[in-house]
Amino acid sequence: xxxxxxxxxxxxxxxxxxxxxxxxxxxxxxxxxxxxxxxxxxxxxxxxxxxxxxxxxxxxxxxxxxxxxxxxxxxxxxxxxxxxxxxxxxxxxxxxxxxxxxxxxxxxxxxxxxxxxxxxxxxxxxxxxxxxxxxxxxxxxxxxxxxxxxxxxxxxxxxxxxxxxxxxxxxxxxxxxxxxxxxxxxxxxxxxxxxxxxxxxxxxxxxxxxxxxxxxxxxxxxxxxxxxxxxxxxxxxxxxxxxxxxxxxxxxxxxxxxxxxxxxxxxxxxxxxxxxxxxxxxxxxxxxxxxxxxxxxxxxxxxxxxxxxxxxxxxxxxxxxxxxxxxxxxxxxxxxxxxxxxxxxxxxxxxxxxxxxxxxxxxxxxxxxxxxxxxxxxxxxxxxxxxxxxxxxxxxxxxxxxxxxxxxxxxxxxxxxxxxxxxxxxxxxxxxxxxxxxxxxxxxxxxxxxxxxxxxxxxxxxxxxxxxxxxxxxxxxxxxxxxxxxxxxxxxxxxxxxxxxxxxxxxxxxxxxxxxxxxxxxxxxxxxxxxxxxxxxxxxxxxxxxxxxxxxxxxxxxxxxxxxxxxxxxxxxxxxxxxxxxxxxxxxxxxxxxxxxx
Amino acid sequence: xxxxxxxxxxxxxxxxxxxxxxxxxxxxxxxxxxxxxxxxxxxxxxxxxxxxxxxxxxxxxxxxxxxxxxxxxxxxxxxxxxxxxxxxxxxxxxxxxxxxxxxxxxxxxxxxxxxxxxxxxxxxxxxxxxxxxxxxxxxxxxxxxxxxxxxxxxxxxxxxxxxxxxxxxxxxxxxxxxxxxxxxxxxxxxxxxxxxxxxxxxxxxxxxxxxxxxxxxxxxxxxxxxxxxxxxxxxxxxxxxxxxxxxxxxxxxxxxxxxxxxxxxxxxxxxxxxxxxxxxxxxxxxxxxxxxxxxxxxxxxxxxxxxxxxxxxxxxxxxxxxxxxxxxxxxxxxxxxxxxxxxxxxxxxxxxxxxxxxxxxxxxxxxxxxxxxxxxxxx
Numbered sequence: 001x002x003x004x005x006x007x008x009x010x011x012x013x014x015x016x017x018x019x020x021x022x023x024x025x026x027x028x029x030x031x032x033x034x035x036x037x038x039x040x041x042x043x044x045x046x047x048x049x050x051x052x053x054x055x056x057x058x059x060x061x062x063x064x065x066x067x068x069x070x071x072x073x074x075x076x077x078x079x080x081x082x083x084x085x086x087x088x089x090x091x092x093x094x095x096x097x098x099x100x101x102x103x104x105x106x107x108x109x110x111x112x113x114x115x116x117x118x119x120x121x122x123x124x125x126x127x128x129x130x131x132x133x134x135x136x137x138x139x140x141x142x143x144x145x146x147x148x149x150x151x152x153x154x155x156x157x158x159x160x161x162x163x164x165x166x167x168x169x170x171x172x173x174x175x176x177x178x179x180x181x182x183x184x185x186x187x188x189x190x191x192x193x194x195x196x197x198x199x200x201x202x203x204x205x206x207x208x209x210x211x212x213x214x215x216x217x218x219x220x221x222x223x224x225x226x227x228x229x230x231x232x233x234x235x236x237x238x239x240x241x242x243x244x245x246x247x248x249x250x251x252x253x254x255x256x257x258x259x260x261x262x263x264x265x266x267x268x269x270x271x272x273x274x275x276x277x278x279x280x281x282x283x284x285x286x287x288x289x290x291x292x293x294x295x296x297x298x299x300x301x302x303x304x305x306x307x308x309x310x311x312x313x314x315x316x317x318x319x320x321x322x323x324x325x326x327x328x329x330x331x332x333x334x335x336x337x338x339x340x341x342x343x344x345x346x347x348x349x350x351x352x353x354x355x356x357x358x359x360x361x362x363x364x365x366x367x368x369x370x371x372x373x374x375x376x377x378x379x380x381x382x383x384x385x386x387x388x389x390x391x392x393x394x395x396x397x398x399x400x401x402x403x404x405x406x407x408x409x410x411x412x413x414x415x416x417x418x419x420x421x422x423x424x425x426x427x428x429x430x431x432x433x434x435x436x437x438x439x440x441x442x443x444x445x446x447x448x449x450x451x452x453x454x455x456x457x458x459x460x461x462x463x464x465x466x467x468x469x470x471x472x473x474x475x476x477x478x479x480x481x482x483x484x485x486x487x488x489x490x491x492x493x494x495x496x497x498x499x500x501x502x503x504x505x506x507x508x509x510x511x512x513x514x515x516x517x518x519x520x521x522x523x524x525x526x527x528x529x530x531x532x533x534x535x536x537x538x539x540x541x542x543x544x545x546x547x548x549x550x551x552x553x554x555x556x557x558x559x560x561x562x563x564x565x566x567x568x569x570x571x572x573x574x575x576x577x578x579x580x581x582x583x584x585x586x587x588x589x590x591x592x593x594x595x596x597x598x
Numbered sequence: 599x600x601x602x603x604x605x606x607x608x609x610x611x612x613x614x615x616x617x618x619x620x621x622x623x624x625x626x627x628x629x630x631x632x633x634x635x636x637x638x639x640x641x642x643x644x645x646x647x648x649x650x651x652x653x654x655x656x657x658x659x660x661x662x663x664x665x666x667x668x669x670x671x672x673x674x675x676x677x678x679x680x681x682x683x684x685x686x687x688x689x690x691x692x693x694x695x696x697x698x699x700x701x702x703x704x705x706x707x708x709x710x711x712x713x714x715x716x717x718x719x720x721x722x723x724x725x726x727x728x729x730x731x732x733x734x735x736x737x738x739x740x741x742x743x744x745x746x747x748x749x750x751x752x753x754x755x756x757x758x759x760x761x762x763x764x765x766x767x768x769x770x771x772x773x774x775x776x777x778x779x780x781x782x783x784x785x786x787x788x789x790x791x792x793x794x795x796x797x798x799x800x801x802x803x804x805x806x807x808x809x810x811x812x813x814x815x816x817x818x819x820x821x822x823x824x825x826x827x828x829x830x831x832x833x834x835x836x837x838x839x840x841x842x843x844x845x846x847x848x849x850x851x852x853x854x855x856x857x858x859x860x861x862x863x864x865x866x867x868x869x870x871x872x873x874x875x876x877x878x879x880x881x882x883x884x885x886x887x888x889x890x891x892x893x894x895x896x897x898x899x900x901x902x903x904x905x906x907x908x909x910x911x912x913x914x915x916x917x918x919x920x921x922x923x924x925x926x927x928x929x930x931x932x933x934x935x936x937x938x939x940x941x942x943x944x945x946x947x948x949x950x951x952x953x954x955x956x957x958x959x960x961x962x963x964x965x966x967x968x969x970x971x972x973x974x975x976x977x
Contacts, residue, residue, distance in 0.1 A: 526966060526969065546816075548815075548966055548969065549815055549818070549819035549965060550816075550818045551966045551967070551968045551969050552839055552965060552966060552968050553794075553839075553967075554792045554793075554794050555791060555794070556855065556856070558868070558870075558871065559867070559869040559882060561855065561871075561919065562869065562882070564918060565911070565914075565918070568918065568971070572975065572976050575972060575976050
């Protein structure tokens with residue numbers, strides 16, 4: 001007798017209606033009352049709601065009385081939707097037996113959707129196509145159905161038609177989950193093995209893990225062992241989200257739920273790791289698919305006020321409790337003083353960390369331009385990994401520099417193929433594939449230096465394709481490149497935190513643009529500020545911020561004093577966000593100016 | 599002129615018309631309620647006077663506006679008498695009334711003198727008729743000269759002339775010509791304000807539309823230095839950012855603002871300041887004249903704001919105001935503990951001088967005093 005349990009996720013391109021559909025399902029199954037139904041319930045952090053993306057996966061247990069009259073337990077697992085988080089998505093999918101593939105009936109299949117579909121296929125999941133936004137005038141179900149068959153190779157003849165916005169067809173989606181997605185296999189009698197597919201740190205309960213129990217049973221008091229980190233713990237509580245957290249007696253083979261086991265840091269509860277019965281830890285093999293996630297983008301984070309260094313360290317440690325992919329180590333910059341070199345999965349991840357530090361921890365930060373990790377062979381025969389431009393050896397000591405490449409796949413309507421190819425060429429790309437994927441879509445494949453996409457590639461792509469271009473990538477090893485270090489000097493002194501590594505052919509253009517940009521963001525000071533871009537000792541560009549000659553309030557009588565005082569408070573706050581570099585006051589945004597030159 | 603001195607400011611909000619650069623609290627009324635306004639100010643005075651109990655008599659009484667020159671002398675006299683009767687007015691108190699040149703007649707000075715006014719501040723702005731028109735002023739250069747002559751003829755010898763510089767159409771020569779024209783009238787005091795574009799004014803709106811209303815920054819600084827030098831050459835010694843005077847004729851009232859003196863503000867939108875232990879308190883009255891009058895006449899003055907200033911804030915204010923004076927401020931151990939290290943750095947940069955006994959801005963420091971002050975208070 002198979003269990004009346006279904007574990008499923010929703011795969012969709014950003015804006016194709018995943019969160020709206022999830023909300024509809026939650027409210028239909030009575031999990032969220034109308035009043036509680038804030039828009040997009042599953043995205044719990046404010047930050048997520050604001051950016052419209054889901055960062056943490058969550059799992060909600062729903063009850064549904066199916067057409068056969070039986071009560072089913074449905075576990076809806078939410079997944080992140082950004083290229084920076086592919087691994088997390090793959091682990092969430094590994095907890096499911098099937099997925100709903102939601103495609104905007106007016107837009108069709110996007111590259112990111114495809115990437116996740118492949119992940120689902122890799123995990124042998126049942127895929128139920130859902131054509132959403134069917135109420136839009138531009139909806140074209142036949143075309144999109146054909147596209148799903150053509151591009152993905154799925155039978156879309158029984159694709160469901162819905163409008164998550166109006167609620168149309170949502171019940172039939174839930175019925176399809178029960179009818180078409182298989183129940184989990186039941187290995188309740190086997191020794192415990194469970195997959196961690198998400199974990200986060202809670203201030204009151206410590207680390208909370210979302211797990212899929214594959215074999216056996218887990219309950220409060222279970223002695224557990226983590227395969228990857230080789231740590232033992234005792235389970236304190238098991239439960240499910242309904243979406244409120246609710247304690248349950250046990251989680252058994254096939255169940256999805258949360259586990260609390262007095263774990264202090266998320267890096268001890270890694271996504272993808274296997275929890276096993278501690279008493280049989282040696283004999284039990286880990287579930288497949290675990291990967292050590294490695295940051296690919298590095299950036300320096302410095303407190304504007306040096307005295308905030310301790311607070312920043314504390315904040316970073318707290319963030320790390322909750323983010324196994326994030327790492328940091330102390331860094332010292334001649335210009336910015338003491339800070340931390342931090343590693344991220346991508347630029348989005350960096351921005352999220354930066355915003356959380358500013359918003360939740362009230363830190364005033366300077367973030368230096370993100371960089372990838374270069375491999376440098378020195379003339380002395382050593383090979384170095386360089387994740388900080390200021391640590392690049394002097395030119396004569398370098399035998400070869402290699403930079404990381406990615407293999408990117410871009411999908412666009414054919415009209416936009418030209419501009420996309422031009423963009424990839426401009427970013428030093430090498431074309432490796434160009435073909436039609438379906439009738440109205442081209443698939444463009446390029447090998448690109450990772451450093452070229454770290455910056456604004458995705459934004460540029462979106463703008464030149466009016467949002468129709470989609471992009472996914474995988475790492476593709478290192479290649480030798482003609483790279484050099486470009487320094488910026490303020491009043492003659494090299495500001496190490498502004499150094500960047502660039503391709504020699506683009507150094508002059510980058511240097512000039514960088515100087516111009518800095519001239520605009522550095523305010524006039526009590527003296528002239530010379531901004532120079534240099535390669536070694538050779539100055540390739542120069543701009544000057546002229547000294548401020550006049551800045552004084554003309555009238556300061558009775559009422560003016562309060563006004564002046566208020567202004568002064570505002571200026572004080574603004575000045576706190578400036579960094580004194582030598583004798584020059586440099587605003588925070590200057591250090592990211594390099595991102596904005598093109 | 600000690601730090602415990604008290605002054606009284608009376609705001610008269612009415613004007614014949616609204617100047618396009620002015621964001622002061624002014625009202626343009628068809629019929630000015632002179633009597634009610636006088637009664638309201640006196641009523642407010644009676645309510646507020648106890649706050650200043652125990653102080654020596656006021657050393658100054660200043661009628662600002664608005665255009666208090668429009669108020670009949672008898673009304674001004676009634677307020678002067680009321681101040682004398684409540685707080686007391688020192689025998690040598692400075693009693694100033696602001697006036698516009700077009701409102702001055704041969705009768706003005708005798709009438710004001712008769713009620714106790716001994717100083718007039720005249721809103722001349724410029725002697726260049728084209729510039730005056732651009733500034734929306736109703737008088738001419740010659741009109742200003744006639745007004746000064748009339749005041750002198752009427753026995754008012756202590757006259758301040760307000761000048762303005764920096765308007766985009768003004769040349770350096772034009773600004774200096776204004777100073778020379780002013781000096782030629784032998785005033786005891788000249789205030790030379792750089793035109794400030796206030797957001798809530800007609801000029802503010804024009805600036806937002808992209809119009810350049812001010813001389814370019816670098817030229818402004820040259821103009822400012824030249825204006826000060828020309829005043830000094832004419833026997834009017836600059837003693838504050840925008841003020842110059844014949845020796846001994848520095849404005850006593852305004853100096854209170856820059857030296858942490860207490861002042862009682864009366865009238866619509868007026869500001870007051872009273873010490874409270876090591877800190878202080880500031881307040882301002884409701885700005886709308888009608889509302890102010892109704893509240894004051896009912897014995898409960900309507901306030902728009904009231905803020906407590908702690909010891910640290912008062913210290914900052916002492917610096918931000920005191921550095922405006924050419925003589926700067928005397929350093930005491932409290933000031934030195936709070937601002938000393940930064941002051942020494944600013945001295946090294948050539949922005950402050952007079953250390954260790956005083957802190958005063960150098961010429962370069964004065965031109966960018968707002969920055970210097972920001973440096974000091976942020977360390």
